[in-house]
Amino acid sequence: xxHEELRDALxxxxxxxxxxxxxxxxxxxxxxxxxxxxxxxxxxxxxRRYKIKIPEQELEQVRDLDSVVSLxxxxxxx
Amino acid sequence: MRIPEGVYVAKLNVRVxxxxxxxxxxxHHSTYLRYLxxxxxxxLRDRDYDFRAMELEQGLSLAVVEAxxxxxAGARFDDLIELQTWIAVANRAKLRFDTRIMRGDEVLTTxxxxxxxxxxxxxxxxxxxxxxxxFGPA
Numbered sequence: 770x771x772h773e774e775l776r777d778a779l780x781x782x783x784x785x786x787x788x789x790x791x792x793x794x795x796x797x798x799x800x801x802x803x804x805x806x807x808x809x810x811x812x813x814x815x816x817r818r819y820k821i822k823i824p825e826q827e828l829e830q831v832r833d834l835d836s837v838v839s840l841x842x843x844x845x846x847x
Numbered sequence: 848m849r850i851p852e853g854v855y856v857a858k859l860n861v862r863v864x865x866x867x868x869x870x871x872x873x874x875h876h877s878t879y880l881r882y883l884x885x886x887x888x889x890x891l892r893d894r895d896y897d898f899r900a901m902e903l904e905q906g907l908s909l910a911v912v913e914a915x916x917x918x919x920a921g922a923r924f925d926d927l928i929e930l931q932t933w934i935a936v937a938n939r940a941k942l943r944f945d946t947r948i949m950r951g952d953e954v955l956t957t958x959x960x961x962x963x964x965x966x967x968x969x970x971x972x973x974x975x976x977x978x979x980x981x982f983g984p985a
Binding site: 806807809811812813816825828846 | 938939973
């Protein structure tokens with residue numbers, strides 16, 4: 770999966786979990802109304818979808834869409 | 848609220864005390880939340896999950912983040928009520944405990960209580976332990 774495809778797919782996941790129409794690349798999740806519980810739900814869905822594991826200590830890296838893309842790309846070896 | 852097929856249902860029987868009621872002689876709405884909490888603890892005990900050890904040994908606890916309670920009919924002093932509780936949603940972020948409060952065959956109250964897992968004492972949100980997630984629907 771190309772990087773942009775991955776970004777679009779992750780954007781869709783975030784939008785779906787957080788019930789948002791738009792998810793800008795760099796806007797902090799907290800400014801989008803995504804709280805820490807929703808962030809864990811996003812991670813859970815990402816783990817399920819891509820069959821990866823994101824350890825507890827890496828949860829704090831989930832701050833915006835860019836950070837999610839980087840995190841998932843690193844797990845997928847991209 | 849119907850109990851989904853195949854879920855584990857824990858039952859807690861409670862005799863409504865005089866102290867539980869208000870001037871209208873029905874159980875006060877806040878009392879239901881107290882019994883719903885007892886029902887969740889009972890659910891975990893029923894499934895051999897030591898909630899006290901979770902707090903004391905792992906330093907984790909469960910915090911209520913959402914409570915939806917529908918009061919359909921009032922429980923009265925000395926009624927014997929049964930709280931039937933199951934886990935309807937379980938994932939890394941949360942558990943949703945669903946409870947029906949019955950008086951005989953009559954549904955008095957239905958409730959959906961969502962809890963998250965926190966590290967105590969700083970109350971930092973952390974992932975739900977896998978052992979608890981495993982209690983959720985397949």
